[in-house]
Amino acid sequence: MKFSRSRYQQFLPLFFLLLIFPASALGQRLHPKLKEAKPGEAHSGIQRIVVLPAQVSLIKGGMKGNEPLEKEAAAATPIIEQAVAKALTAKNLSVMESPFKPEALQNDEKMKYAMADLQRNYAELLAKITRKKKDVEKARFSLGDQVLLLNQDDNIDAFVFVHAFGQRKSGGMKALGAITLSPILMMPSYFVRVAIADARTGEVLAYTEAFTILDIAKADDKKLVELLTKSLKKLPAGTTPEKIEAEKK
Amino acid sequence: MHKPYRYTLATRWYFRLRQTLLAGCCLLIFSMMASAQPRPEPFRFGDVDLEFLDQTKQLDKKFEDQGLVYREPELNAFVNRVGNTLLKSEDQLENVNWQFRVYRDPAVNAFALPNGSIYVFTGLLARVQNEAQLAGILAHEIVHVRNRHGYLSYRSYRKKMLTINILSAVGAYTGGGWGAGVAAQFMLAISVIGYSRELEKEADLTGAQLLAVSPYDAREMVNALECLKEKDEVDLNGEPFYGDHPKTKARVAYLNDWVTKSVPQRETKEAYAGSSKEDYRKSVEAVTRHDVELAIDAGLYRTAIALGKQLVEVHPDSSANVTSLADAYAALGPRPIEPTVEEKTGKGKRDARKRRSKLTLQEEEKTLAATAAGQELQKANYAEAEKLYRQASELDQNYALAWRGLGELAEKQNQPQPAAEAYQKYLALQPAAMDRLLITRRIKTLEPKLTPKR
Numbered sequence: 001m002k003f004s005r006s007r008y009q010q011f012l013p014l015f016f017l018l019l020i021f022p023a024s025a026l027g028q029r030l031h032p033k034l035k036e037a038k039p040g041e042a043h044s045g046i047q048r049i050v051v052l053p054a055q056v057s058l059i060k061g062g063m064k065g066n067e068p069l070e071k072e073a074a075a076a077t078p079i080i081e082q083a084v085a086k087a088l089t090a091k092n093l094s095v096m097e098s099p100f101k102p103e104a105l106q107n108d109e110k111m112k113y114a115m116a117d118l119q120r121n122y123a124e125l126l127a128k129i130t131r132k133k134k135d136v137e138k139a140r141f142s143l144g145d146q147v148l149l150l151n152q153d154d155n156i157d158a159f160v161f162v163h164a165f166g167q168r169k170s171g172g173m174k175a176l177g178a179i180t181l182s183p184i185l186m187m188p189s190y191f192v193r194v195a196i197a198d199a200r201t202g203e204v205l206a207y208t209e210a211f212t213i214l215d216i217a218k219a220d221d222k223k224l225v226e227l228l229t230k231s232l233k234k235l236p237a238g239t240t241p242e243k244i245e246a247e248k249k
Numbered sequence: 250m251h252k253p254y255r256y257t258l259a260t261r262w263y264f265r266l267r268q269t270l271l272a273g274c275c276l277l278i279f280s281m282m283a284s285a286q287p288r289p290e291p292f293r294f295g296d297v298d299l300e301f302l303d304q305t306k307q308l309d310k311k312f313e314d315q316g317l318v319y320r321e322p323e324l325n326a327f328v329n330r331v332g333n334t335l336l337k338s339e340d341q342l343e344n345v346n347w348q349f350r351v352y353r354d355p356a357v358n359a360f361a362l363p364n365g366s367i368y369v370f371t372g373l374l375a376r377v378q379n380e381a382q383l384a385g386i387l388a389h390e391i392v393h394v395r396n397r398h399g400y401l402s403y404r405s406y407r408k409k410m411l412t413i414n415i416l417s418a419v420g421a422y423t424g425g426g427w428g429a430g431v432a433a434q435f436m437l438a439i440s441v442i443g444y445s446r447e448l449e450k451e452a453d454l455t456g457a458q459l460l461a462v463s464p465y466d467a468r469e470m471v472n473a474l475e476c477l478k479e480k481d482e483v484d485l486n487g488e489p490f491y492g493d494h495p496k497t498k499a500r501v502a503y504l505n506d507w508v509t510k511s512v513p514q515r516e517t518k519e520a521y522a523g524s525s526k527e528d529y530r531k532s533v534e535a536v537t538r539h540d541v542e543l544a545i546d547a548g549l550y551r552t553a554i555a556l557g558k559q560l561v562e563v564h565p566d567s568s569a570n571v572t573s574l575a576d577a578y579a580a581l582g583p584r585p586i587e588p589t590v591e592e593k594t595g596k597g598k599r600d601a602r603k604r605r606s607k608l609t610l611q612e613e614e615k616t617l618a619a620t621a622a623g624q625e626l627q628k629a630n631y632a633e634a635e636k637l638y639r640q641a642s643e644l645d646q647n648y649a650l651a652w653r654g655l656g657e658l659a660e661k662q663n664q665p666q667p668a669a670e671a672y673q674k675y676l677a678l679q680p681a682a683m684d685r686l687l688i689t690r691r692i693k694t695l696e697p698k699l700t701p702k703r
Contacts, residue, residue: 053314053315063410063411063414063415064407064408064410064411064414065406065407065409065410065411067300067301067304068301068304068305069304070304070305070307070308070311071303071304071307074307074310074311102313102314102315105316109316109320110683111683112316113316113353114316114683115315115316116315116316116317116353117316117546119315120546121546124609125609127606128607128608128609131606131607141609142611144611145687145690145691146687148684148686148687148690149683149684149687151686152683152685152686154686172414173414176414176417176418179418180417180418200690
């Protein structure tokens with residue numbers, strides 16, 4: 001093999017870095033409204049939250065190119081949604097049962113379209129957010145009051161948008177990665193992007209990204225929940241269930 | 250002790266270039282071998298094809314679940330009828346379940362999945378001029394499914410990717426990885442696109458043959474392509490230098506050539522089915538209105554205006570159609586109806602691309618409205634929108650959406666009183682509206698700005 005010394009010098013640290021830190025939260029941005037509350041401190045801004053259907057896209061990178069993994073992505077969707085819900089529940093936020101699951105919207109075309117339009121608008125906005133994530137802190141991004149179309153009973157405080165994409169590697173690709181000393185070819189990679197938007201004004205209140213080389217589509221979502229909890233660390237906590245009960249009394 | 254010999258920079262570059270060229274030539278030979286393989290007749294499914302089929306079936310469900318499929322019983326029946334007219338008994342193929350569906354997207358496009366699901370975009374339905382043109386587009390997609398183009402492309406892509414990856418490994422082994430990698434990627438792109446173009450041409454020509462033996466006029470396929478060329482928006486990207494479809498101009502030329510030479514003209518115009526523009530426009534009236542909303546949402550304001558005008562032409566006395574056009578004018582805001590000369594220049598397109606990538610649609614509108622010219626245009630477009638909303642409400646006094654539009658327009662122009670009144674009228678006409686909470690909240694926001702009644 002004719003690999004230069006510098007190639008090894010590049011490969012080895014990256015390889016070990018990925019092995020030691022297989023998952024990392026890439027950044028958390030909060031809207032000024034939420035930033036005012038200190039982490040861990042209860043705040044009254046958002047309490048009742050609904051996780052919208054996650055947009056998951058998976059592919060398998062092999063020696064013969066990329067293969068779509070639509071079935072696997074469909075199977076991973078509820079796992080990822082649940083993991084996000086668990087991470088938010090850990091923050092004392094009340095995650096409500098989603099009324100927007102495909103089965104629930106089966107016969108409600110208007111609501112289905114409204115959901116599709118909102119998801120498309122969010123995808124458009126996401127491109128802008130990822131370009132300048134810091135601007136979330138300047139309250140720059142909003143989906144507009146159209147979000148109210150999905151909040152008809154006015155009982156939801158925030159919607160959670162989840163986008164996840166990942167690439168698995170085939171055995172052949174891993175071997176190629178080893179031959180060419182390229183960790184990117186050897187390791188799978190998954191990104192999860194979570195945004196929390198005000199369910200009345202549409203403002204993007206929080207945005208976070210996480211990266212991992214661990215399979216996010218596994219039924220055991222413990223690691224994913226840990227990663228998401230870490231990536232939502234700065235998000236101020238909601239009110240504890242006990243306090244909610246006490247307030248009701 | 251001898252020092253190791255060091256090559257000069259020029260020599261090193263010479264080696265790299267030589268390796269790159271060598272890698273390119275190898276790949277070219279491999280990819281030519283991959284694409285020049287005779288097609289197996291009849292098509293036999295391999296494990297990879299079945300896996301690919303399984304994955305694409307999932308897409309149907311995904312589109313359905315995500316609200317991307319447009320449902321309107323009459324339109325669905327219409328599209329199905331046109332599609333089924335083109336199918337023959339021998340089209341009952343293994344692993345194909347023919348379905349013609351409408352996809353909610355304002356782009357002028359259509360696509361076919363290998364399992365027989367053919368999707369026509371709302372943008373395309375609104376754009377073509379008659380049923381026969383729609384049949385032409387469907388014929389093209391049917392050929393893709395019938396001739397198993399999806400599987401063939403996928404097989405070819407896999408073979409080429411394998412070649413590339415082997416070359417990359419060899420390149421890395423011999424120390425010429427970078428050059429070989431770049432050359433291989435370039436050759437792959439050329440080769441994959443080239444094969445895709447071949448299949449597209451086949452779909453065009455076989456599709457025209459399909460149309461020629463159907464009740465429709467095969468010439469309408471040429472007209473459909475001509476019609477797809479027309480654009481209301483400035484095409485920010487333009488046709489690619491070497492895209493996966495042949496250039497539209499070339500497609501029109503070869504199709505025209507084939508139709509002129511091979512399709513005899515029928516005696517009367519009545520001998521052809523689906524050539525009436527009026528009948529077609531009526532069949533797609535509701536979906537065109539839906540597409541106007543989608544176009545506005547996507548920032549395709551000029552397209553929305555063109556479609557709105559089309560709707561008013563069909564039914565000038567329809568409040569819904571007039572309101573659609575009014576919505577388009579209101580959304581156009583500070584932009585001119587026709588693209589300006591500057592917008593069409595290279596610099597204009599670059600600036601627009603930059604703006605679109607950086608700014609949200611609302612920010613873009615604010616930026617444009619801050620200029621004197623933008624303010625002028627906004628005033629004129631809002632005036633036109635208001636005129637149309639009023640016209641719609643006169644045509645049908647109970648048509649709620651016109652009042653909603655008037656409310657939004659007044660709110661945009663900082664006129665809280667008329668805005669609140671129009672919104673209240675809307676809610677009175679449609680108390681169970683899906684957006685009642687949204688409108689109620691808007692009224693509440695306007696309340697502090699209202700002058701108190703004596």
